[in-house]
Amino acid sequence: MKTNTIKxxxxxxxxxxxxxxxxxxxxxLSRNSHAxxxxxxxxxxxxxxxDKGIEEVKLQNIDNFWKLLPVERMQISEExxxxxENKNANFERAETKATKAIQKHSMYIQGSEKNxxxxxxxxxxxxxxxxxxxxxxxLDAFNYVLNKSPKSDKIYEVKIWREKTNMRLExxxxxVNNLRKLLKEIKFKDQIFADANATLAQAFLNLEVxxxxxxxxxxxxxYTKSNEEKSRYKFILGQLFxxxxxxxxxxxxxxxxxxxxxxxxxxxxxxxHIRIAEYFDYEHGDTLAFITKYNELLKDRENRPFLDVLxxxxxxxxxxxxNYKQAKLFYNYSLKDxxxxxxxxxxxxxxxxxxxxxxxxxxxxxxxxxxxxVQLKPRTREFNLIKKKRExxxxxxxxxxxxxxxxxxxxxxxxxxxxxxxYFENYxxxxxxxxxxxxxxxxxxxxxxxxxxxxxxxxxxxxSPSNNKPQSTLxxxxxxxxxxxxxFYFYNPSTVAYGKKEFxxxxxxxxxxDNWRVSSISSKKNDDVAFxxxxxQGGKTEKDSVIVDDRFSPDFYISQIPxxxxxxxxxxxxxxxxxxxxxxxxxxxxxxxxxxxNKLEKLLSYNPxxxxxxxxMYNLFKIYEIIDKGKAEEMKSRIISEYPNxxxxxxxxxxxxxxADSSDSPKVVYENIYKKYQSGEYKQVVTATEQAIDRFAGxxxxxxxxxxxxxxxxKLSGLDEYAKALNFVALNYxxxxxxxxxxxxLNVDIPKLQALQLSKNDSKNWKILYSTKDFxxxxxxxxxxxxxxxxxxxxxxxxxxxxxxxxxxxxxxxxHGMSSEDLAKGIVSILKDYKDYKVQEKAIIISAENYAIVQxxxxxxxxxAGNLADNPPPPNWDGTIEKAPVAQQEKPAQRQEQANxxxxxxxxxxxxxxxxxxxxxxxxxxxxxPSPQMEKPEKxx
Numbered sequence: 001m002k003t004n005t006i007k008x009x010x011x012x013x014x015x016x017x018x019x020x021x022x023x024x025x026x027x028x029l030s031r032n033s034h035a036x037x038x039x040x041x042x043x044x045x046x047x048x049x050x051d052k053g054i055e056e057v058k059l060q061n062i063d064n065f066w067k068l069l070p071v072e073r074m075q076i077s078e079e080x081x082x083x084x085e086n087k088n089a090n091f092e093r094a095e096t097k098a099t100k101a102i103q104k105h106s107m108y109i110q111g112s113e114k115n116x117x118x119x120x121x122x123x124x125x126x127x128x129x130x131x132x133x134x135x136x137x138x139l140d141a142f143n144y145v146l147n148k149s150p151k152s153d154k155i156y157e158v159k160i161w162r163e164k165t166n167m168r169l170e171x172x173x174x175x176v177n178n179l180r181k182l183l184k185e186i187k188f189k190d191q192i193f194a195d196a197n198a199t200l201a202q203a204f205l206n207l208e209v210x211x212x213x214x215x216x217x218x219x220x221x222x223y224t225k226s227n228e229e230k231s232r233y234k235f236i237l238g239q240l241f242x243x244x245x246x247x248x249x250x251x252x253x254x255x256x257x258x259x260x261x262x263x264x265x266x267x268x269x270x271x272x273h274i275r276i277a278e279y280f281d282y283e284h285g286d287t288l289a290f291i292t293k294y295n296e297l298l299k300d301r302e303n304r305p306f307l308d309v310l311x312x313x314x315x316x317x318x319x320x321x322x323n324y325k326q327a328k329l330f331y332n333y334s335l336k337d338x339x340x341x342x343x344x345x346x347x348x349x350x351x352x353x354x355x356x357x358x359x360x361x362x363x364x365x366x367x368x369x370x371x372x373x374v375q376l377k378p379r380t381r382e383f384n385l386i387k388k389k390r391e392x393x394x395x396x397x398x399x400x401x402x403x404x405x406x407x408x409x410x411x412x413x414x415x416x417x418x419x420x421x422x423y424f425e426n427y428x429x430x431x432x433x434x435x436x437x438x439x440x441x442x443x444x445x446x447x448x449x450x451x452x453x454x455x456x457x458x459x460x461x462x463x464s465p466s467n468n469k470p471q472s473t474l475x476x477x478x479x480x481x482x483x484x485x486x487x488f489y490f491y492n493p494s495t496v497a498y499g500k501k502e503f504x505x506x507x508x509x510x511x512x513x514d515n516w517r518v519s520s521i522s523s524k525k526n527d528d529v530a531f532x533x534x535x536x537q538g539g540k541t542e543k544d545s546v547i548v549d550d551r552f553s554p555d556f557y558i559s560q561i562p563x564x565x566x567x568x569x570x571x572x573x574x575x576x577x578x579x580x581x582x583x584x585x586x587x588x589x590x591x592x593x594x595x596x597x598n599k600l601e602k603l604l605s606y607n608p609x610x611x612x613x614x615x616x617m618y619n620l621f622k623i624y625e626i627i628d629k630g631k632a633e634e635m636k637s638r639i640i641s642e643y644p645n646x647x648x649x650x651x652x653x654x655x656x657x658x659x660a661d662s663s664d665s666p667k668v669v670y671e672n673i674y675k676k677y678q679s680g681e682y683k684q685v686v687t688a689t690e691q692a693i694d695r696f697a698g699x700x701x702x703x704x705x706x707x708x709x710x711x712x713x714x715k716l717s718g719l720d721e722y723a724k725a726l727n728f729v730a731l732n733y734x735x736x737x738x739x740x741x742x743x744x745x746l747n748v749d750i751p752k753l754q755a756l757q758l759s760k761n762d763s764k765n766w767k768i769l770y771s772t773k774d775f776x777x778x779x780x781x782x783x784x785x786x787x788x789x790x791x792x793x794x795x796x797x798x799x800x801x802x803x804x805x806x807x808x809x810x811x812x813x814x815x816h817g818m819s820s821e822d823l824a825k826g827i828v829s830i831l832k833d834y835k836d837y838k839v840q841e842k843a844i845i846i847s848a849e850n851y852a853i854v855q856x857x858x859x860x861x862x863x864x865a866g867n868l869a870d871n872p873p874p875p876n877w878d879g880t881i882e883k884a885p886v887a888q889q890e891k892p893a894q895r896q897e898q899a900n901x902x903x904x905x906x907x908x909x910x911x912x913x914x915x916x917x918x919x920x921x922x923x924x925x926x927x928x929x930p931s932p933q934m935e936k937p938e939k940x941x
Contacts, residue, residue: 042097042098042100042101042104042121043097043098043101043120043121043124045093045097046093046094046096046097046098046101046124046128047094047124049090049091049093049094049097050090050091050094050124050127050128050131052090053088053090053091053094053128053131054131056088056090057073057074057088057131058073061073061074061075062340062341063267064341064343065267065271065274065341066343066344068205068236068239068240068243069232069235069236069239070202070205071198071199071201071202071205071217071232071233071236072164072202073232074131076133076168088131088132091128091129091131091132092128092132094124094127094128095125095128095129095132097124098121098122098124098125098128099125101118101121102118102121102122102125118148118149119145119149119152119153119154119155119158120154122141122142122144122145122149122158123141123142123145123154123157123158123161125141126138126139126141126142126145126158126161126165127161129141130161130164130165130168133168135165135168135169136169138161138165139162139165139166139169142158142159142161142162142165143162145158146158146159146162156182156185156186156192156196157192157195159178159182160179160182160192160195160196160199162178163175163178163179163182163199163200163203164199166178167199167202167203167206170206172203172206172207173207175199175200175203176200176203176204176207179196179199179200179203180200182196183196183197183200189223190223191223191224191225191226193219193223194219194220194222194223194224194225194229195220195224197216197217197219197220197223198216198217198220198224198229198233200216201213201214201216201217201220204216210240210243210244211244213240214237214240214241214244217233217236217237217240218237220233221233221234221237227260227263227264227265228264228265230260230263230264231257231260231263231264231265231268231269232265232268234253234254234256234257234268235253235254235257235268235271235272237253238250238251238253238254238257238272238275239275241253242275247279250275251276251279254272254273254275254276255272255276257269257272258272258273266302266303266305266306267306270297270303270306270309270310271309273293273294273297273310273313274309274313277290277313277316277317280317282317282320282321287321290317291317294310294313294314294317297310298310298311298314307333307334307337308334308337308338308339308341308344309334309339309341309344311330311331311333311334311337312330312331312334312344312347312348314330314333315327315328315329315330315331315333315334315348315351316351318330319351319355324355324359327351327355328352328355331348331351331352332348332352334348335348335349342375342376343375343376345375346372346375346376349368349369349371349372349375350368350369350372350386352368353365353366353368353369353372356368357389360586360590360592360595362393362396362397362400362590363393363396363397363400363401365393366390366393366394366396366397369386369389369390369393370390372386373386373387373390391731392589392731394731395581395585395731395732396582396585396586399578399579399581399582399585400578400582402574402575402578403575403578403579403582406571406572406574406575406578407575409561409562409568409571410568410571410572410575412561413561413562413568417558420554420558420561421554421558424554424557424558425554427557428551428552428553428554431551431552432552500551572606573609575606576603576606576608576609576612577612579599579600579602579603579606579608580599580600580603580608580612580615580616582596582599583596583597583599583600583603583616583619584596584619585732586599587619587622587623588733589732593623593626593627594627596619596623597620597623597624597627600616600619600620600623601620603616604616604617604620611694611695614639614643614646614648615696615699617635617638617639617648618639618648620635621635621636621639621652636652639652640652640653647665666692666696666699666701667701669692669695669696670692670701670704670705670708673685673688673689673692673705673708674708676688677708677711677712680805682712682715682716682805683716683805683808685708685709685712686709686712686713686716686808689705689706689708689709689712690709692705693705693706693709700736702733703729703733703736703737703738703739704738706725706728706729706732706733706738707729707738707741707742709725710722710725710726710728710729710742713725714856715805716805716807716808717807717808717858718856718857718858718859719750719753719754719856719857719858720857722750723746723750726742726745726746726750727742727746729742730742730743730746753856753857756853756856756857757853758850758853758854758859758862758863758868759849759850759868760868761847761849761850763821763847763848763849763850764819764820765817765818765819765847765848765849766818766819766820766821766823766824766845766846766847766848767814767815767816767818767824767845767846767847767848767851768814768815768818768824768827768828768843768844768845769812769813769814769843769844769845769846769851770783770812770813770814770839770841770842770843770844771810771811771812771841771842771844772810772811772812772813772841773809773810773811774811775803775811779841780813783813783839783841784801784803784813786831786837786838786839787801787813787815787831787839788801789836789837790827790830790831790836790837793836796817798817799815799816799817799818800815800816800817801813801814801815801816802814802816804855806855806858806860807858815827821845821847824845825845828843828845831843844860844864846863850863850868
């Protein structure tokens with residue numbers, strides 16, 4: 001009987017258990033059984049993983065305090081948006097647990113969810129997806145709770161998370177509308193109420209409604225229970241008050257964060273001090289109190305993770321007080337602190353560069369600007385401004401290097417043998433000291449690295465599950481950023497020398513060739529054989545002798561000094577020109593008049609070649625007119641007395657009258673060269689402009705010659721070289737009209753021309769090209785005569801012939817006027833096979849559109865290779881490149897007729913008006929003014 005009772009009890013228990021495990025039965029036992037399993041098992045573990053993931057996100061996302069902080073400390077990364085890619089294993093685990101809870105314990109019966117823990121499961125699922133930056137799936141999870149469990153006790157929290165997700169999907173206005181409704185529904189003013197207001201504040205910030213954001217953030221500060229959130233919201237409020245020009249309110253907010261002391265997040269306290277420092281009165285403020293306060297902050301051990309920021313602020317303080325020595329010291333301290341804030345690193349480099357730039361140390365400034373650009377994001381406004389400034393220093397760095405290098409060589413050449421040896425012995429002593437210092441630093445760093453690796457291993461063992469200890473709540477020590485590499489290796493000669501020495505130690509002397517390591521192995525084997533042979537002979541081997549580094553031998557350097565006077569003269573000439581260029585650049589580009597005067601005075605002390613003397617003296621006169629009137633009069637008298645017949649003397653004698661009619665005046669020379677340009681004599685113009693630039697160096701008209709030269713380069717060398725020439729004009733003459741025009745061309749016209757492509761188009765205008773080297777060549781003249789005879793014999797009055805320049809060495813004889821490719825092929829065939837012509841030269845048949853592009857880009861080889869795009873030319877294609885504005889546009893042929901009206905009477909129907917002016921039906925092929933415009937002199941009489 002007892003046995004049967006036990007059997008019945010077991011059966012009943014199993015039946016009750018099965019009923020309790022069923023997700024299809026809406027019973028008290030089922031609901032509570034599944035709720036308990038969901039909460040205390042699956043969701044518990046998933047919640048732990050989710051919390052760990054959120055902590056990691058907070059540590060990994062470094063706030064950019066240079067901009068307005070977001071309410072939520074999570075930045076969207078484009079890389080994280082890649083499909084099927086999970087960046088954090090904790091979120092993946094949380095999502096897995098939430099999914100498992102839903103699949104095993106969901107009790108969706110008769111249109112509603114009966115398991116009271118399912119809303120928390122879906123909320124965890126949505127959060128995991130949200131932090132994993134998969135916002136659309138996260139939105140689905142939140143909407144499921146809202147639709148299936150509208151009476152959930154988590155409903156307000158779910159609605160807040162849904163609106164957070166909507167904002168991440170840029171549905172800010174929808175979030176505002178929903179959150180406003182939610183705030184009316186919330187009955188208790190607790191943490192949920194604070195979160196809703198903070199989220200609404202972020203929505204208002206996204207919509208640029210800052211006043212409304214301020215109101216909501218104040219409410220969030222009042223009701224939040226988290227001190228970290230309170231300090232963050234206060235800091236954002238301070239930033240907003242700054243944007244709204246409410247200085248007193250901003251300072252009050254920052255001071256309230258500082259007053260929170262350790263209750264506030266430490267980073268907000270530090271940056272509140274920094275923000276307050278921005279309003280310090282550097283003229284009348286208490287500088288002693290400022291320095292005392294920041295010294296205390298620097299000494300506080302809790303602030304060690306923020307030393308980069310504090311050192312930067314101290315540097316700014318000294319910078320604004322014009323104590324540049326201390327400013328440089330603290331900027332370098334900030335760099336050594338190895339900040340994770342790349343913009344802070346960039347700011348340190350930029351400010352150091354500005355200090356050196358303002359003190360006219362342009363070479364050093366250029367190096368710091370290089371480091372700045374490495375840290376900044378490309379294609380930002382600040383990046384482009386600094387890049388432009390750095391490019392302006394190119395010529396200074398180049399000519400300063402030439403001047404310094406050549407001065408050193410010339411001075412060494414003039415020394416006696418004993419003086420040379422003594423000089424290099426002293427240099428070698430210093431070099432050895434530097435190498436010893438570098439060796440000690442390297443050894444010290446190796447020891448530190450070894451100790452750190454041991455300490456890391458010890459920490460790993462201490463963090464094992466068997467030995468868990470409470471972790472510090474302080475932010476992690478900043479890791480080295482890419483900014484730590486800003487001091488470029490090759491900028492430090494000592495580091496380079498040390499590297500070379502170490503290489504020689506490891507590899508010996510190696511020639512620059514492929515597979516140098518392999519060849520070194522074979523040479524090493526040969527050395528070993530030699531050693532063995534010498535050992536057998538009882539002699540000393542190379543291994544027994546000390547290897548002498550050439551760098552530590554004075555003879556190594558002395559042997560490299562030039563011994564020929566011709567070489568020295570060449571170096572002197574190059575150095576003199578560098579000094580002249582530096583004087584002009586410092587005067588015109590940087591307005592550093594004293595520095596420019598020093599360079600030009602030093603140049604004159606070297607007895608330079610005649611062509612540099614007068615321009616240097618005249619530039620000195622102009623400089624001294626600004627900085628020293630007495631010296632200006634002396635220089636003026638010197639020019640008039642020593643060079644009375646020069647154009648500079650004439651200008652100084654009669655400053656009111658321009659000597660425009662003088663045959664050697666810059667204006668007349670320019671007009672003569674320009675006439676040659678108009679007539680298509682491009683090759684002669686290249687030489688003439690170079691001579692004029694050299695002759696009138698330092699004159700105001702030089703930019704005009706440079707731009708004219710750039711246009712000739714366009715005709716002869718193509719688009720790429722044209723862009724380089726325009727860039728040269730824009731960078732070297734930025735304040736001149738020509739420099740500004742070149743800048744506009746680079747930004748507007750060049751990109752349009754670069755976009756043009758050779759294409760397979762159905763053109764109505766075709767050409768036949770015959771290549772030639774010289775238009776005066778006998779064979780070329782015979783070819784032209786045959787073509788003219790063919791046109792006359794056949795009565796093809798619509799055809800014409802021209803001589804077009806292609807490059808400096810290649811030209812074309814061109815037949816124009818064919819309406820189809822077949823017609824062009826027929827003409828080529830007749831010219832080749834018919835007995836009256838027998839033209840044996842290879843013909844090239846090309847459309848007018850492609851011919852224009854070939855002339856622009858000089859890519860005939862590409863055309864002949866058949867690399868043609870299938871797409872047709874742009875819609876506005878009319879057989880020519882897009883024209884310049886009417887105000888700038890003027891065809892060379894028209895200018896030619898204006899300059900020489902009689903020339904237009906000489907043309908006949910079979911000849912182009914300007915046979916050597918490039919493409920006949922596209923004279924203005926670049927769509928740009930063919931040269932700098934110059935007012936023509938008024939005709940006399």
